[in-house]
Amino acid sequence: MPSLDSLKTLKTLTVENREYHYYSLTEAARSLGDLQRLPMSLKVLLENLLRWEDGKTVTGQDLHALAEWLQQRRSDREIQYRPARVLMQDFTGVPAVVDLAAMRAAMAKAGGDPQRINPLSPVDLVIDHSVMVDRYATAQAFGENVDIEMQRNGERYAFLRWGQNAFDNFSVVPPGTGICHQVNLEYLGRTVWTREEDGRTYAFPDTLVGTDSHTTMINGLGVLGWGVGGIEAEAAMLGQPVSMLIPEVIGFKLTGKLREGITATDLVLTVTQMLRKKGVVGKFVEFYGDGLAQLPLADRATIANMAPEYGATCGFFPVDDVTLDYLRLSGRPAATVQLVEAYCKAQGLWREAGQEPVFTDTLALDMDEVEASLAGPKRPQDRVALSQVAQAFNNFIGLQLKVSTKEVGRLESEGGGGVAVGNADQAGEIEYEHEGANHLLKDGAVVIAAITSCTNTSNPSVMMAAGLVAKKAVEKGLQRKPWVKTSLAPGSKVVTDYYKAAGLTPYLDALGFDLVGYGCTTCIGNSGPLAEPIEKAITQADLTVASVLSGNRNFEGRVHPLVKTNWLASPPLVVAYALAGSVRVDLSSEALGLGKDGKPVYLRDIWPSQQEIAEAVAKVDTAMFHKEYAEVFAGDAQWQAIEVPQAATYVWQEDSTYIQHPPFFDDITGPLPVIEDIHGARILALLGDSVTTDHISPAGNIKADSPAGRYLRDKGVEPRDFNSYGSRRGNHEVMMRGTFANIRIRNEMLGGEEGGNTVHVPSAEKLAIYDAAMRYKAEGTPLVVIAGQEYGTGSSRDWAAKGTNLLGVKAVLAESFERIHRSNLVGMGVLPLQFAEGQTRKTLGLTGHERIDILGLSQTQVQPRMTLTLHITREDASTQQIQVLCRIDTLNEVEYFKAGGILHYVLRQLIAS
Known part of the structure; x- marks a missing residue:
């Protein structure tokens, strides 16, 4: 740790006869002024600056700027923040390791030591995004999905095992263990981190950045962390600070407690809606108020998880007795729990009753006012009361029932075990045959009901509620509708342990909610195929069907390409909609179905009481956590059997369709790229508001006739073996072809029609965006993308930026950007x-x-947030000039941009030294 000259704040703390050194905020206050009422999250940032103050990257002025935040409640000061560690999942982790491998190759080519490319901070990569729901509703589903996952991803997994051996400070949690955020919450996170240096043990707040936007889930444990792009995370791994402006902090006061029958999911959807309306993009949100004492840590984690959905950088909860109780329950060592309490109290990081920090702005919620809710049909902030879901769906499809006189006719079966038959009638329905029975599929049918994702499967109360709903439904004689694809994909093995202990597993299985895997499935588009007759029926009748999932993302085109409306709901409501089979059934008043006695069964008849849920949750014990995390990095026999090459640099395989040597560092030994004005650029795409990284970055299924599909077929890969874009993120050839290829993206150059196409203006040809970009590249024409508000919302997909770069896009002009x-x-x-x-536009x-x-650019003139001139030449040769804001926001970013990118900057520094 650097020594401090300006502020003598290094103190010691003794806990259970062990001495810890720490940088005291109390001592710092003697020089900086009263810090007591700073938001807790800013106290964590201030401690970070104290610890790293060196007069260069962190100065005394930085410390004073944070202390002076209390006067203005905002600041335009740029600071250099150094998180303690980095968290990755495999979709974002594989390309990060590919980049590190490419940097090692470039270092070796430049005559340097490749092993200088090495993480300096601890990195944990959890493989959780690759399992798909290929098999479901059978006792064999889990085992079969694991086998398929290993077959599909063997090459990627061998690459990650190489990385685990080749790099220091790099650990891999094997597949089939859990979701990275839940593993982080239950095992990796410590609340207070320690580090041995110079014979001393230093204690400081646990902080991190993660390559998944839902890294914020750990905020529920009092750990400051948020999602960054894989690019930024790699730089943090390599010792670069995270450059940021001291944020505004919005205080969210919680009072009261949830009513009977209301879940943590209902609460988080309400909070998300309120904060999106408030406008918190780029800001910290910090929760406070005496209602926190009534909020279990799992509920806090559920709220913190969805910070990306409400747009905030983080959703921070302070440390208190609830935090300590969870650390004990989840099996953290007693010494860790004792250190957390002693350190947080010594530093003023402990929540006290009645505490009212100073915030930039505040809003409040009495939890007694929360009602049962879902969010949909395509944005997580669009909360809909349970009683209004059917009406919201009808509004979505225009209130008018479909009118179609088109003869549908019979569909010829292609080996799928059934056919769609009949006509699409005026009600938007079609009859189909499956497994020897005829069924009627209608608009609003729930074709996917998935208990999945990090948001809710971390929360025993809502998971137990789902199990209890299943139990009561089975006892009443209810069954899921035959067109519903059901799945249970917990974020942790502990979930199935406590389901077994509570005796709920058989009831979930009876409704088709058999275990399909431990990982992110439906929420990230790994929902797998629907039964072939159902897919044919949806396509033939152009039905608007639904998914209901306990996730955090429901953007269009994400869950399944044929499912146009997607609804976020609590796990017990997921079960209920599987029974009802349609989002046009009003669950607040209409029957779910007929029981075995022939009488209607309503949701209220099978909804468990808070007492029943509490009794089930009491089955969760510490022994379950000890059991599941005893050998968390070991993996099963299949993982251990993977052959791993032993080498400091990776041996690239030219014929690989999963891992390819990216071109980013090909010219790294040459001079810096010249920054100059951009002339004669063409517009590659003209886009609207809320274009997400799901729209931009390749995600989900790869279509056989897409540029990426054509590339794979040319390489001899059959469509059945395409896997997903996410699994091929280590191959830039696939990813650049899939950039802007989302089936739901709307390019206004083509009248807003859906699909990843554009117009090659000189020839007036309609082409796939990749094909047009390559033609422009051959012509030497630079490209720009123009868009509306909230460009780049959603997951922190680094390929949304990497693919944009590789397509030849020099600039993106939008009304506003999402932070990451x-x-x-x-x-x-x-x-x-x-x-x-x-x-x-x-x-x-x-x-x-x-x-x-684009005028006003040069190597010497680039400054943060400078004004540039945009010169527009129209088809009729008329011209117009406007001023635009350059969103290179900090001096560090200026240096990164001049170097060609952040990793280019780091690599050039290492080569030069």
Whole structure:
């Protein structure tokens, strides 16, 4: 740790006869002024600056700026933040390790020592995003899905095992263990971190960045962490600080307690809606108020998890007795729990009753007012009361029932075990045959009901509630509807342990909620195929069907390409909708079905009481955590049997379709790229509001006739073996072909039609965006993308920026950006630009056929948030000039941009030294 000259704050703390050194906020206050009422999250940042103050990257002025935040409740000061560790999942982790391997190769080519490319901070990578729901509703589903996962991903997993051996400070949690955020909450996170240095043990707040936007889930444990792009995380691994502005902090006061029958999911959907309405993008949210004492840690984690959905950088909960209780329950060592209490109390990081920190702004919620809710049909912030879901669906499809006189006819079976038959009638329905029986599939049918994702499967109360609903439903004689694909994919093996202890597993199995895997499945698009007759029926009748999932993401095109409406719900409501079979059934008043006695059964008849849920939750014990995390890094026999090459540099396989040597560092030994004005750029895509990273970055299924599908077929890969885009993130050839290829993206150059196409303006040809980009590249034409508000919302997909770069896009002009994607664009050398207030693509009348010049750029002139000139030349040769804001926000980002990107900057520094 660097020594401090400006502030003598290093103190000692003795806990259970062990001495810890720490940088005291109390001592710092003697020089900086009263810090007591700073938000807890800013106290964590201040401690970080104290610990790393060196007069260069962190100065005394930085410390004073944080202390002075209390006067203005905001600051424009840029600081350098160094998190203690990095968390990754495999979809984002594989390309990160590919980049590190490519950096090692570049270092070796430059004559340096490749082993200098090595994580300096601890990195944990949890393989949780690769399992797909291929098999379901059988006792064999879990084992069969694991086998398929290993077959599909053997090459990727061998690469990760190479990385685990080749890099220091790099650990891999094997597949089939759990979701990274839940593993982080239950095992990896400590609340207070320690480090041995110079014969001393230093104690400091546990902090991290993660390559998944839901890294914020750990905020529920009093750990400050948030999602960054894989690019930024790699830089943090390699010793680069995270450059950031001291944030505004919005205080969210919670009072009261949840009513009978209301779940943590209902609470988080309410909080998400409130905070999205408030506007908290780029800000910290910190929860406070005496209602926290009534909020179990799992509920806090559920709320913190969805910070990306409400747009905040983080959703922080302070440390208190509830935190300590959870640390004990989850099997943390007694010494860890004692240190957390002693350290947080010594540092003023302990929540006290009645505490009212100073915030930039506040809002409040009496939890007694929360009602049963879902969110949908395509955004997580669009909360809908349970009683209004059917009406919301009808509104979505335009209130008018479909009218179609088109003769549908019979579909010829292609080996799927059934056929769709009949006509699409005026009600939007079609009859289909499956496994020897005829069924009627209608608009609003729930075809996927999935208990999945990190958000809710971390929470025993809602998971037990789902099990109890299943038990009561089975006892009443109810069954899921035959068109519903059901699945249970917990985030931790502990979940199935406590289901077994509570005797609920047989009832979930009876309704088709058999275990399908431990990992992110439906929520990230790994829902797997529907039964072939159902897919045919949906397509033939153009039905608008639904998924109901206990996840955090329901963006269009994400869950399944044929499912247009997706609804976030609590796990017990997922079970209920599987029984009802349609989102057009009002569960608040209509029957779920007929019981074995022939009488209607309503949701209220099978909904468990709080007492029943509490008795079930009491079955969760510490021994379960000890059992499941005893050998968390070991993996099963299949994992251990993977052959791993032993080498400091990776041996690239030219014929691999999963792992390829990316071109990012090919010119790294040459001079810095020259920054100059951009002339004659064409518009690759003209996009609307809320374009997510799911729209931009390749995700989900790979279509056989897409550019990526054609590439794989040319390599001899059959469509059945395509796997998903996420699993092929280590191959830039696949990923650049899938950038902007989402089936739901709407390019206004084509009248807003769906699909990843554009117009190659010189020839007026309609082409796939990749094909057009390559043609422009051959012509030497630079490209820009123009969009509306909230560009890049959603998951922190680094390929949304990497793919943009590889397509030849030099700049993205939008009305506003989501935080992580803006940073990632800079990190890949793509210029983010923002319209001036009141100006948009629409006010300018842009069609996408214009030529664009970007003026005011040069190596010496680039400054944070500078104004640039956009020169527009229209098809009729008329011109217009406007001023736009350059969203390179910090001095560090200027240096990264000049170097061609953040990793290029780090690698050039290492080569030079």
